[in-house]
Structures are given as C-alpha cells and as structure tokens.
Amino acid sequence: MKTMTRKTALAALAVAPVFGYLATRKTTETKPATRPIRREPFRAGYFPNVAMQTHEGKTVRFYDNLLKDKIVVINFFYSRCGGLCSPVARNLAQVQKLLGGRVGRDIFIYSISLDPGHDTPAVLREYARNRGIGPGWLLLTGRPEDVELLRRKLGFTDPDPVVDRDKSQHAGIVRYGNEALQRWAACPGEAKPEWIAKSILWMDWPKAMKKGA
C-alpha cells in the first residue's frame, strides 16, 4: 500500500468502499508545500473576514483562520432545528469518519448557526458533545449581521424572499471547496455520506503541491 500512487489510489477509490481506502491514508501528508496558484483579485477579497466564535470558545477570523489555504466543508444549521439539520449532521459525522485523519489537518468542517442569538458557544459545545462532533469540525456562531453576511456570500439563500427569511426552510446544501485553488462546489446535505466524502476529495491538492510528492 505504501507504493500506491495517487492515480491508482483514486482508481481504487472509484471501485473500493471509501471507508477502507481512506483508512490507509492516515499517514499521508497532504498540506500544500507551496502556493503556486495566484488568487484572482475578485476572489481574494470575496470572503468576509468576520470574527466568529467556535463551540470550543475561541474567537477566529472567518477568512484568515478558517478558509485560507484549506479544504473546507461548510453548512448552516441551528441547534433548535427540528427538520433537515439532524440528518445532515448525521451525514457529516459519517463524512468526518470517512475522511479519517485528514479532518482537522487540511480538511475542515464548519457548521454555522442560523440562530446566533440562542446558539452561544456554550449551547454549541453541548450540541457538539451530544453528537460526537470531533476535532476539525467547528460549530460557529457570531454577530447576527455577520452570520447573515456569510449566509449570503456563501450562497445559502433562496430567491423567494418568504422562503429566504424562514429559518426552518434554510438551504440544506453542503459546500465544499479548496480556497487556495479557487475550486468550489456543493452537494445536497442529504446525499449519501460516502458520496459527500468522495466529492470533497475532488478538492484535493494537485500532486505537485503535496509535500514529499
């Protein structure tokens, strides 16, 4: 398995259960050694660098600390949500397992609360504990206007203003992207976790940008 190249590994991924494949990759260092790709001016200033609080009680800058140079997975939720949030959270928990040790190293999952008034870091910590949310997956809250800005910038909106205002009908999609490579896409949060994990890996660093490649 040590000599498996990335290409054959990907081919294996296409046919083998994702779980087993990923388990073999834990020791692979995948952080970019350099950043040869230049961000376009429009992209560089796109993401708001607002302050957010994590469920671990830390204050972080959205762009500088959470997005920059990372592969990220982003969704919106709120702790009192009675609808789609639970199945999506269950899926993301599976995704986290499937991605193995990479979550927290160069892949990060962010769930942003749409109910920041209620979802204080303490409430989110409790939520995380109940759901076994592990390292590398942050629940985020912040000032309501900052959360709203992120929601719009990240495209979790609906063109129907009535639907858009209704938290209980919030977008159930999961964004995945590689910020440095300017690669972004999204999939339904209710997709199969194996499928979501596979999609996230399309964002992986090109060979030339991996350490030791």
Place this chain on the structure above:
Amino acid sequence: MNARERSIWNAARNRRALIAARLSRRDMFRMGLLTGAGWLIHKNGLSAWASGGPPVSPPTRPFVEAMPIAPILQPVAMLDPPPQTEPLPGEARTRAHQALDRFPPTVLYESHARAGEHSFHPDLPTQTIWGYEGMFPGPTIVARYGEPVLVRNINELPDDNGGFGMPSVAPHLHSGHQASESDGFPCDFFEQGQFYDQHYPNVLAGFLREFPPNGDPREMQSTFWRHDHRLDFTAQNTYKGLAGFYLLFGSLDTGDETTGLRLPSGEFDVPMAFADKVFDENGKLFFDLFNTDGILGDKFTVNGKIQPYFQVHPRKYRLRWLNTGPARTYDLFITDPRTMRTVPVTRIANDSNLLPAPVIQDGVRLAAAERADVIIDFAPYAGQSLILENRLPQDDGRKARTILTPAGRGDALVRFDVVLPAVEDSPPLPARLLDLPTPDLSEVVQRRTFRFDRRQGQWTINGRIIDCDTVDVAVREGTAEIWTLQINAGGWSHPIHIHLEEFFILTRNGQPPPAHEMGRKDVVDVKVNETVQVFMKFRDFTNRYVMHCHNVLHEDHAMMLRFDVVP
C-alpha cells in the same frame, strides 16, 4: 475602489453614457444598447448573488467586431497507441467500447481540453479561457452518417483555474446516439494528463433490431454540440468555454445545396452559439461560485464575441442557433430597425432533428441546450441591416418572465449587415423535410413519472437525492416507455435533457405540442406547473446514461438521474 464600488461605478457610467448621447430609443436599439429592462445594461446581471447584488460588467460597444465562425476540426492520420475495444494502458476509460468492431472508425480526431487566450470584445482584456483546442467555441466537428468517428480526448487543463473551473473533464456529445462509455457520462470524468477515447458511430438509431444493419433512415439527426459534463462542474467548465458544435450530414441533409434537401450549405450554413456572461470590474470573465439557482449574464456572446456584426450576402442562409446556457431562456426575433417589424424565419429543425415540414416563426424560443436551425432569406434586405434580439426578459435563475419586451427593446445579439455582393441562391425549401416514424404506443412497456422539485435548496427528482453510484431507473434495451415530466411546485422551470435517444413530445399539459415541437427533441423545457409526456425508446446500446436539468446550475447540484439500459 473595491469590486462592489467598481461595479456600481460601471453601471452608473453606462447610464450616464446613455443619457449624454441623447439617443432616441430607436437609435439605441440600432446601436445595440438597450436591454429588456430599458437600461443600457441589466440592473441584475448575475443571479441573486450575495449582499448588495451582483457585479455589473464594464461597458462594451456593440457591433464592433465580426462574428467569428469556429474552424473545422481536422482529423489526424493515426493515433498512437491505436484505438482498441478494451481500455488502453493509461486510458481513463473503464469499460470496453460496445460497437467499435461493428462500426470501425474511419475518421480519427484528437481533442484537447486546454487553456487558451481569448478576446470576448476589444473593450475587455484578452484573457485565458478553457476550450477544446483552447478556443471558445471549440472547433466544429463535421461528421457524416456511415463514417464512424473516434475522438481521443486529452485533458491538458492547468492547475491554475483563473478564479473558477475544475481541471477534470467528461466530454459529452449532446444528441449523439452513442454507447454509454463514449457518451460523457458525468461520472466518467478524467484528470489532468489523462486521455479517454470516445467512439461516435454516426449511425441511425434502430440498427440492432428493427433496421439492421444501418438503422432507421427516419432517425436522421443534424445539429449536435459537444460540451463538458464533469459531474458538479458542468456549469463552470462550459461557461469557461468547453463547448463547440458537431454537425452530422447524411443523404437528406447533405451539406451540399445541390443535393438532398438542397439546404443552404458551406459558407451559408452558419453555426451560432449563444452564451450570456458576466465580467468583473477588471473585465475578466466572472462566475458566481456560490449560486445554485441559475446564473444570468448581462453580456451576450455569439460564437465567443459580445454583440458582433455579421456580413452576409443577399440570399438564403441556414443559421444553427444553440443556447449553450448556463441558465437563460431566449426568445429570438429578427427585427428590422427601420420599421421595428419582425422578420419571420423558417424553422427547419429543433435540437438535432429536422422537422417533418418547415415552420414559419416570428420568435424562436430556446431554453438552455435547445437548438433551432432556421432559414432566413436576406435577399429583400440588400444594403440594410437586421438585428437579432432576445425579447424574453429574465431576472433570476428560476424562470423567464412571461411577457415579451416590445420589438426593438430586447437584448441585441448580432447585427446582420446585408452588404456582401449578390450571389447564386440555394433552391426554394422543400415542403416536406423528414418523414418521421409515428410513436407506436403499443410498444410501451412501462410508464414512469418524474417530478422535478426542490427541498430546502436541494434539487430533487421524485423527492430523491441523486448520486452517480445509484441506479435510479433501469430500462430494457429495445423497449419503449412513456415518461411524464412534471413540475408541481416552487415556481421554477427546468429544461430537461435525456441522453441516448431523441424523444417525441406526446402532450404538453394534456395538449398536443406546438408545430415546432412536433419533431423529435432531446431537451424539453418544462415550465412552472407543467406536465410533459414524452415517448422514449432505448435502442442499440446498454449501460449507464443520465436525464438531468440543463440549467447547468441545477444539474451540478444533483438535479440528475442515472438510468441504466439493461440487455
């Protein structure tokens, strides 16, 4: 000045220019300056984007450059290694060719997806796009029935995407009757440095059972297009330029105006690819990566140029109109700017199919991926100009509006200048074009209903979330089915495309379809609260195909279904 301020400044500059010039509406129309809303540019160029609205493209002068016509892709003498049925060493293909031995390729091509330099307009900077052979639109492949083609697709895309795009591809031949492994099934994508052979047999449908060995002559098709179909990235990659024409000729539609149907041919047969785009404050092509509803451009390109002019001879032309998307629906009119009257066109084909008889139309409505071949006679307009305009306003990705803008107030796409010398014309159009088979409902073995919907921002079909690893529908090769396509809720419209076969529209909301939809199609625009019944056959090939919405933002967000044709 930041991006947003620059964008507002651009809009204001556009409007100031309009006021300062003291132009009448008619002047503005002649100059190609108006849009549906009456502004110099659209107020909302691009989707329901972010806080404060979308970027507005910088101003560009209309009709300053000639409309280019994509070059014809030249075959190669040989491929090394030579094509074979089983996947070659190093080839990204995973399945054997189904029909390579039956229809051995006589024409070989290489098609490279690569970056290239492109100018959309002299008022905007030359910039890097992605295209087949680095061009947008890519070179046209001209093919003939009875001459099977093999295309070696090579992915030479760079890591640096210039802001959007995925350097991983699945080239699809849209309308082609070809085997699954050569179809550009969205999950058959391949990576940088890899290649993938596709076999296009250029054969009439029905060759396996009803009409061996060469298929049913009534199944003849004409105007195809090829575009990237990479799962989840089709919108970005086609918007970035990975699209082009593929024209198929045969014994009726011969490509020679002295034979067959004697349709205008050669330089009088003109493919025109429409694509609406947005440019950022620096004039670079912009794609909203965070939109899942449908992207609308405020600049209208034809064959890769914004609002070009096209010089023509006073005679008949065949124009092949293609809406490459991403999301907009057009209603195309040719307007005489002197009188503001509409010049009717004669429609001879929709999607890839000749109609049974020509249909005269004022407006030609095209949803994403739909095509119309029209005949227009420029002879009465020698020395004059005519303007092709889109009179269907659309404000967001959900659907077009229902009321047309008046003649002369649409978005000008092209100005036809009838300034070239008189030349010999093609003969009058025949009264009948193609005798179509009649759908035989007794062949129907299965009826299925598909509801296209949305659940909390997730696109669904029959409420299900789709992925490539799941077979949603299995159909039997050699059978026919009736598929009912429905939109019940949500205020959205979806142009639905089905791979492998052309279908007949049996009913639209319980009524027979209009004359121009009487032929066969492979895209049907299912509008808000509509129900469309189509008659599908599944012939000749097996394995996996897709049905999907061709609003490519919906498609990329899983409004797609995998159907497998089983033996």
